[in-house]
Amino acid sequence: MVTINELSTLTPSIFRSTDGGRTWIDVTGNVRLSPRYVINVAIDPRDPKIAYVTLAGYRPNRVWKTTDGGMTWEARADGLPTFPVPRLRIDPTDSNVLYCATQAGIFRSTDAGMTWSRFGTGLPNVEVDDVSILKDGSTLRIGTYGRGAWELDVPPLPNSHHRIRRFGVGSRYR
Numbered sequence: 247m248v249t250i251n252e253l254s255t256l257t258p259s260i261f262r263s264t265d266g267g268r269t270w271i272d273v274t275g276n277v278r279l280s281p282r283y284v285i286n287v288a289i290d291p292r293d294p295k296i297a298y299v300t301l302a303g304y305r306p307n308r309v310w311k312t313t314d315g316g317m318t319w320e321a322r323a324d325g326l327p328t329f330p331v332p333r334l335r336i337d338p339t340d341s342n343v344l345y346c347a348t349q350a351g352i353f354r355s356t357d358a359g360m361t362w363s364r365f366g367t368g369l370p371n372v373e374v375d376d377v378s379i380l381k382d383g384s385t386l387r388i389g390t391y392g393r394g395a396w397e398l399d400v401p402p403l404p405n406s407h408h409r410i411r412r413f414g415v416g417s418r419y420r
Contacts, residue, residue, distance in 0.1 A: 258274075258282070258283040258284065259272050259274045260272070260273050260274045260277065260284060260287075260299060260316060261273065262315060262316045264315075273312070273315070273316025273317060275316065275317065275318055275319050276318065276319050277299065277310045277319045278307065282301045282302050282303040282305065283301070283302055284299045284300070284301060284302075285300055285301065285302045285330065285331070285332050286298075286299065286300040286331065286332060286333050286334050287299050288300075288334045288335060288336050288344075290336055290341050291336065291338060291341070292341050293341070294315070295312070295313060295314055295315040296311070296312065296313050296341070297311070297312050297315075297316065298310065298311050298312075298322070298334050298336075298344070298359065299319075300330075300331035300332070300333070300334050300346070301330070301331070302330045303330060304328055304329060304330070305328065306321075306323060306328060307321035307323050308323050308326060308328075308329075308330065308331045309321070309322045309323045309326065309331055309334060309346065309359060310322065311358070311359050322355075322358075322359030322360065323362070324360065324361050324362065325353070325355075325361050325362035325363055326346060326348065326353055326362045327348055327349070327350045327353075329348045329349040329350055330348070330349065331346045331347065331348055332347050332348075332374075332375055332376070333346070333347040333374075333375070333376050333377050334346050334347075335377050335378065335379050337379055337383045337400075338379060338380075338381050338382075338383055339382065339383035340383065341358070342355075342356060342357060342358045343355070343356050343383075344358070344359055345365065345377050345379065345386060346362065346377075347374035347375060347376060347377045347388070348373075348374060349373040349374075350364075350371060350373075351364055351365075351366060351369055351370075351371055351372065351374055352364070352365045352366045352369065352374055352377060352386070352388060352398075353365060366386075366388075366396075366398050369388070369396060369398070370390070370393050372390045372391065372392065372393040373390060373391040373392070374388055374389070374390050374391075375389050375390065375391055376388070376389040377389070379400075383400060384399065384400055385397055385398065385399055385400060386398040386400055
């Protein structure tokens with residue numbers, strides 16, 4: 247799945263190829279892009295028909311999900327702040343667990359994006375530009391705007407405690 251934004255077309259669109267890029271079909275469907283554009287695409291590693299797109303802008307419905315390869319889309323932003331979502335990551339060990347980077351920190355969903363809540367007790371309330379997950383799902387690495395890089399141990403259960411470590415010049419693991 248690839249996105250084409252206003253740099254190459256008059257109307258932002260989402261395209262999909264199933265033949266290695268020889269042909270493309272527009273699967274934008276009901277995603278309300280204009281005047282926004284897609285800033286991230288995440289494809290489920292277990293099922294390539296499941297994908298998420300995140301949108302720029304300060305309007306509702308910044309996360310959209312498809313379960314049929316882009317033929318239909320559903321908004322999945324309940325509980326997210328009204329900020330752009332520059333990065334969405336799917337937990338490699340559980341496709342129902344998602345993480346969103348926002349201007350108000352990290353948000354997590356444990357129900358495939360139906361609901362979201364702030365994640366990372368102890369993290370500053372700061373713009374997060376990127377998030378990555380170790381392959382075993384045990385650790386998030388978070389890049390912020392102005393507050394350095396952080397590492398967060400992900401608990402195996404939704405309500406258990408986690409450790410936070412900060413990276414950066416002159417700092418040490420905590």
